[in-house]
Amino acid sequence: MRYPSASSASRALYERATHFLPGGNTRTTVYMKPYPLYVARGAGSRIWDVDGDERIDCINNFTAQIHGHAHPAINEAVRRQLELGTCFGLPTESEIDLAELLCARVRSVQAVRFTNSGTEAVMTAIKAARAFTGRPAVAKVEGAYHGSYDYAEVSLDPGPAQWGTVDPASIPYAQGTPEAVLHDVLVLPFNNPEAARRLILAQGDRLAAILVDPMPNRAGLVPATAEYIQALRLAADEIGAVLVFDEVITFRLGYGGAQSLWGVNADLTTFGKIIGGGFPVGAVGGRADIMAVFDPSGGKPVLPHGGTFSANPVSMRAGLAALQLLDHAAFSRLAAMGDRLRAGINAAFAQHGVAGQAVGAGSLLKVHFTTRAVVDYRSALPAPAEARALATFMLGLLNRGVFAASYGLMALSTPMSDVDIDHVIGAASDAIGDVARSC
Numbered sequence: 001m002r003y004p005s006a007s008s009a010s011r012a013l014y015e016r017a018t019h020f021l022p023g024g025n026t027r028t029t030v031y032m033k034p035y036p037l038y039v040a041r042g043a044g045s046r047i048w049d050v051d052g053d054e055r056i057d058c059i060n061n062f063t064a065q066i067h068g069h070a071h072p073a074i075n076e077a078v079r080r081q082l083e084l085g086t087c088f089g090l091p092t093e094s095e096i097d098l099a100e101l102l103c104a105r106v107r108s109v110q111a112v113r114f115t116n117s118g119t120e121a122v123m124t125a126i127k128a129a130r131a132f133t134g135r136p137a138v139a140k141v142e143g144a145y146h147g148s149y150d151y152a153e154v155s156l157d158p159g160p161a162q163w164g165t166v167d168p169a170s171i172p173y174a175q176g177t178p179e180a181v182l183h184d185v186l187v188l189p190f191n192n193p194e195a196a197r198r199l200i201l202a203q204g205d206r207l208a209a210i211l212v213d214p215m216p217n218r219a220g221l222v223p224a225t226a227e228y229i230q231a232l233r234l235a236a237d238e239i240g241a242v243l244v245f246d247e248v249i250t251f252r253l254g255y256g257g258a259q260s261l262w263g264v265n266a267d268l269t270t271f272g273k274i275i276g277g278g279f280p281v282g283a284v285g286g287r288a289d290i291m292a293v294f295d296p297s298g299g300k301p302v303l304p305h306g307g308t309f310s311a312n313p314v315s316m317r318a319g320l321a322a323l324q325l326l327d328h329a330a331f332s333r334l335a336a337m338g339d340r341l342r343a344g345i346n347a348a349f350a351q352h353g354v355a356g357q358a359v360g361a362g363s364l365l366k367v368h369f370t371t372r373a374v375v376d377y378r379s380a381l382p383a384p385a386e387a388r389a390l391a392t393f394m395l396g397l398l399n400r401g402v403f404a405a406s407y408g409l410m411a412l413s414t415p416m417s418d419v420d421i422d423h424v425i426g427a428a429s430d431a432i433g434d435v436a437r438s439c
């Protein structure tokens, strides 16, 4: 197992891909230099690349595969549906089953609308908030990722030169973002309740929605403080805006989602990833009066919404099987594994005398090569030396049989064993040793 390697079958596939896909890539998030590993198969906590090298999968398709790969119960549910047909121009019972489960588990969710991705779910939630309030603007957190809807990706990766004052500016992520989009996005600092409240109240009745991920991965994967979430809840109520919790990732933190852990009720919640059991999915759920914007029973709805593959029964059945496997005991076990891994990595930083920390909660963790307090996007942004240390660390993991996201994210899965966690801690410790030697 050696990455990169001149004779790798992955390298050959990548070379072929460059002839047909821009930069050989069709998903920016999986791009790796000098070439990505191509996967041959996955089973449980493991993946095998096309060279036959086996690794513990700590990305799990960017947090979606909470049961790892090829789980027998999910495969069986999908197999049964395949025999019955994969999608129709009519509804199936499966969408009722999954919607019922989400309403039962998440206190603030009274009705559900399915989409095909988290991006679509966030877009649909923002449009629902606009339709409900009759207002144009949306507030989002600096550095937080919510998929690729124009409005949701504003100020995803501003550099220090663009930060300006304490109040974040509305910075385009993609070139060509219309001025009108920037004008209608208010960017909030994370974990700063006073500033967020001041900025929200200043927008007042222009704001349709306040969009927040309570533990934003790209903004450092540190949990929002209870005061911050409470400030957003109160400010939303004060100006009559819709509070949208993006739980596309954080729904894997607990049985009732992150909002049950933070003790707050969102008005709308977006879901994705784990609720599809490994198949494409997204959903918006929330207050019945807001969700009524989708209701076609009285004629043209306030917000028409379709989608050829929305609520397709393969995704619905796979998602239902995945969520049924996630009982309270499963969440406790995932959280215990996460705690042990974070503690093990933090002990390794201390042992090797390398500045660093593992943050996160439950089954999600992220490694930062700094000991400064990481509280928001700006404090999480790695300095050049920290980025180099992270790259050395990630390569060290990869060559010791552990696959994690290039920016330090790990997401655990239920088939992982204690032995797997020991292996990841050992590999992380050795990789931190690589960093110590490279300094």
Ligand SMILES: Cc1ncc(COP(=O)(O)O)c(C=O)c1O
Pocket: 062, 116, 117, 118, 119, 120, 122, 145, 146, 147, 148, 213, 217, 246, 247, 248, 249, 272, 273, 281, 282
């Ligand atoms: C918090 C959050 N919201 C939305 C999305 C978009 O989901 P999808 O990739 O399914 O479009 C993501 C994807 O990683 C996410 O992390």
